[in-house]
Amino acid sequence: MDSPKLKPCPACGSSAELYAGDVPGRDYISCANLDCSVCGPFGNNAEDAVRKWNSLPRRHEITPNSVDCAGCPEQRYRQDTSR
Numbered sequence: 001m002d003s004p005k006l007k008p009c010p011a012c013g014s015s016a017e018l019y020a021g022d023v024p025g026r027d028y029i030s031c032a033n034l035d036c037s038v039c040g041p042f043g044n045n046a047e048d049a050v051r052k053w054n055s056l057p058r059r060h061e062i063t064p065n066s067v068d069c070a071g072c073p074e075q076r077y078r079q080d081t082s083r
Contacts (some may be wrong), residue, residue, distance in 0.1 A: 010056040012036040019047055029053035 005009050006016040006029060014033035021042075027049040029040040040056060043049025 005048060005054075007054045007055045007056075007058065009033065009036060009038050010047075011038045016040075016053065018049065020046055 004046055008014060009031035012031065012033050015029055016029050016038060017032050018029050019030060025042060025044050027043045029049055029052075030037040040049065040053035043052050045078075048068050062078070
């Protein structure tokens with residue numbers, strides 16, 4: 001497999017690295033930022049590990065909006081003008 005195109009870490013946005021396990025089914029991707037150290041799910045091979053890592057939701061892809069957050073307590077608190 002050619003060098004895989006890895007998305008950045010879903011938690012901090014840093015680059016990621018592929019780790020190939022000694023045993024089949026133990027390949028995984030890990031965040032390169034030592035302060036973060038997020039690890040992706042194990043894959044059956046490198047290609048599977050990359051696919052699973054790249055499918056994880058990224059923080060920047062999750063954007064709150066008024067419909068999704070209308071019922072959350074913080075949104076209700078901010079809208080309450082009687083405080």
